[in-house]
Amino acid sequence: MKVAPLLFTAFVVFSYSASAQSIDSTGATRNTQIHNVVESFTRPGGFNTFVVNTFTSPVGTVGSPYLFQKWGKLSLDSVDNQPVKKSITYQANIDLQKNQVIVKSGDGTAFTPTTDNIQGFHIQSGDTSLVFVKENIEGVSKFVEQLSTSGKYTLLVDKQIVYERADYVDKGFVQTGKNYNEFVHKNTLYLKTNGTLQKVPLKRKQFLALLQGDPKAQAVAKKVINATDDPFDEYLVAGVVEEINKIQ
Structure with missing residues (x-):
């Protein structure tokens, strides 16, 4: 880790200040909101700086801790619990292992800004656009992907x-383990309704049991699930939640 040059810090502050009015397209200046956006990304000592040359994995390692294999475009959606109507766009990526946002500056330096005042953003790379919101997951405040954006039920x-x-062991006739390091995805789904989070099991019967307090939603979910032979994964659950929200 190296300390960010003063010139770089001044550059970032200038960039945000020059674009501050774009935060609110109504013309009303939200001084606190703008201040906190700038603070979140330029607070002295509030971020770590490092140089990222590539997001690809080293030789001998499978997978990656990063959301994208190249820089994406990030726009803020909520700051200080208020919507951002017209956000500045940042070159960014997400370290999923550390649940950290990484932002790229104009000089190529990458840094991890503090995000205390940010509740939501969306990030895009190519045709892929994802929404992330801050939630308290089992006592930890972190950014999670939001798969459904409207309706009674929210899927996270x-x-x-x-x-x-790597844990490969050669015992002659028997070999065990794997001869490579690996970043393994272990996603967990949550269903949010009325401010309450419930962990979603990727099993049909257990998922339907989550909806037993809402007979209409349960009936819709059962109909959608029974009409497909697709594996019961997060994509199918997202489609089910979308159909449920249409009747709410």
Whole structure:
């Protein structure tokens, strides 16, 4: 880790200050909101700086801790619990293993800003656009992907990455383990309704049991699930939640 040059800090502050009015397209200046956006990304001592040359994995390692394999475009959606109507766009990526946002400056330096005042953002790379919101997951405040954006039910994905080291053992006739390191995805789904989070099991019967307090939703879910032979994964659950929200 190296200390960010003063010139770089001044550059970032100038960039945000010059674009501050774009935060609110109504013309009303939200001084606190703008101040906190700038603070979140330029607070002295509030971020770590490092140089990212590539997001690809080193030789001998499978997978990656990063959301994208190249820089994406990030726009803020909520700051200080207020919507951002017209956000500045940042070059960014997400370290899923550490649940950290990484932002790229104009000089190529990458840094991890503090995000205390940010409740939501969306990030895009190519045709892929994802929404992330801040939630309290089992006592930890973190950014999770939001798969459904409207309706009574919200489906969230805690995108976790676990690093597993090579553990290959050759016992002659028997070989065990793997001869490579790997970043393994271990996502967890949550269903949010009325401010309450429930962990979603990826089993049909257990998922339907979550909806037993809402007979209409349960009936719709059962109909959608029974009409497909697709594997019961997060994509199918997202489609089910979308159909449920249409009747709410």
